[in-house]
Amino acid sequence: MRKQNFKIILSFLLIFVNTFIFSQKKFTIVLDAGHGGSDHGANRTYGDIGRVAEKDVTLAIVLKIGSMLEKNKDFKVIYTRKFDEYPSLSDRTNLANRSKADLFVSVHCNSSQRSGAYGTETYVQGPDQNDTNLEVAKRENDVIYLDEKDKQVFGSYDPSSPESLIALKLQQSKYLESSLLLGGLVEDNFVNKDKRFSRGVFQKNLHVLRMNAMPSVLIETGFINHPEESHYLASDKGQEEIAVSIYNAIIDYKKAIDRKSGGFTSTKKPEPEKPAEVPLKNDFRVLLMSSPTKYNDGDPALKGLNYILPIKENGQYKYYYGVTNMASVRDINIKTAKDAGFRNAFAVGFMPNQKLNSGYYTIEVFTGKDKLNGNSPILLTLKDVERTKENGIFYYTYGKVYTLEDAVKLQKDIEVKGIKNTIIQKVYK
The missing domain is CATH 3.30.70.1070 (Sporulation related repeat)
Known part of the structure; x- marks a missing residue:
């Protein structure tokens, strides 16, 4: 009888421990591969490699980022798409908000009427800082006309009206600092690890970010109209390097947020303790x-x-x-x-x-x-x-x-x- 009681108690203990461990809050990240389906995004055809389409490059990079994150038990990864389909902008933001995500990362490729343009850029949601990069905002926002739902949700928004500008500032102010932090980490990795040219981190009024209730970034990984950069974007080597840089930025971002806010409870075995950081005198x-x-x-x-x-x-x-x-x-x-x-x-x-x-x-x-x-x-x-x-x-x-x-x-x-x-x-x- 005692042995049977012991087994019952042990079973309850195991259930309790497992329930406790798996109920711990994971860091939820939504990965968004830009464009998809009938929306090819930026694209160019080259004689040696054929057609390079933004929708294919972004999906390949996002799947690589997600594969790395899924190996870390602290993260829950949600994809807006995992194959060649077109989720509307509303679907992407609604998915992130319903999931109560901690971070939204949208991956894109750039293009320009200027053939010499190249380099990476990261955008966070906010009032436009100046009149530069209007091509980016126009191209990324114009996709609202591909979907009826997007027309209803975003079509009436007037970015030039004072009321819209005030609402935009109020909505995004509490996420701006964190979004800028991640954007800076991404661009730093592109420069320091991949030896690429960074054009910087910018605020821009982008519809895919505007309704997100969490820190959000849109990463332009390079210019498809630039022959050399397009070949890099289309290569497995280039996609792997970009994915690793974004992945490392997300890891460093979470560490920084954890340090500032107390962070999320980890379910993995604790790493060997590092020497505690000593407070400064000042x-x-x-x-x-x-x-x-x-x-x-x-x-x-x-x-x-x-x-x-x-x-x-x-x-x-x-x-x-x-x-x-x-x-x-x-x-x-x-x-x-x-x-x-x-x-x-x-x-x-x-x-x-x-x-x-x-x-x-x-x-x-x-x-x-x-x-x-x-x-x-x-x-x-x-x-x-x-x-x-x-x-x-x-x-x-x-x-x-x-x-x-x-x-x-x-x-x-x-x-x-x-x-x-x-x-x-x-x-x-």
Whole structure:
């Protein structure tokens, strides 16, 4: 009897352990091979290798990426297509959203009216940064007219209207940083590992990315109209190298995200422990830019980045991104800032709880050409607000503290009281 009871208990334990292990959240990635079916995408015919069609190249690369990822138990791989068919743009984005994917990677090939154009590009969803690369946006977006469902979903969207632009910024802002991180890792691998030419990471209004509720990138793996690059894209060697570079970027991306957010529970055996990273003595913030202009959260000048701390000093607003005392995270933050467009961004060290010997911090709560009246919510809420006037502008400041940490705390206390868009100001005696 005891032996039978032991077997029953053991069976329940095994069921419990297996259920626990396999219920752990896997990192779900949707791989999208661009075009397909009747939509050939970019294509050219060459005498020695015949026709090179984008739909065939992208499918070959995606299947290679997926095959590598499927060997890693931490990943769940979903394909928008695994053979020569055409899923609509709506089908692709709906699949990703229904699957609650953590990442969407769309693989494409480029083409241009300029025969000399070559190199790789990666796009993340966002308002167009400039008028370049319009060929890409037009070509990738025009496929909505191949499918009736896409016409209904995307056809009424007017990218030139202010309402659409605002909605686009709001929808994509929380995914932009992560998308830029992956885009930068992909392009770095193309350059450093495959020795190819990278044209960069760009924001572009692309319909296949616009409705995705997760970080998303569209990778242009090369130009089909460029003879040399087209031969590389059509070769098994070229497709393998591209797939490995994208795969490694996805692995590095997941490691970076895990480090920032706590990550996903791994079901594989733990690797031998590496020496723990030692925290640095200083906190590091990434200086994006200095400007005489004050920008509020969400302003296009901040290029979709969050966690920005503006500090006013000597009449200039300095915009700092992120804060960490770990070297690896500091380097990730620098890369994210540069990929967002702040090419001259660099890390600045701040000694924790260091007092200003020659000055103090205060909170700038309002600036304007007119004085605040006595019924102003700011003056009614905060006592002992100081007012100064310089060059016809009134400045209202509140409080006096001697460390940056105390200034940040004071600023948050003010925000809780309903006073927004304040600025920490460094004042020298």
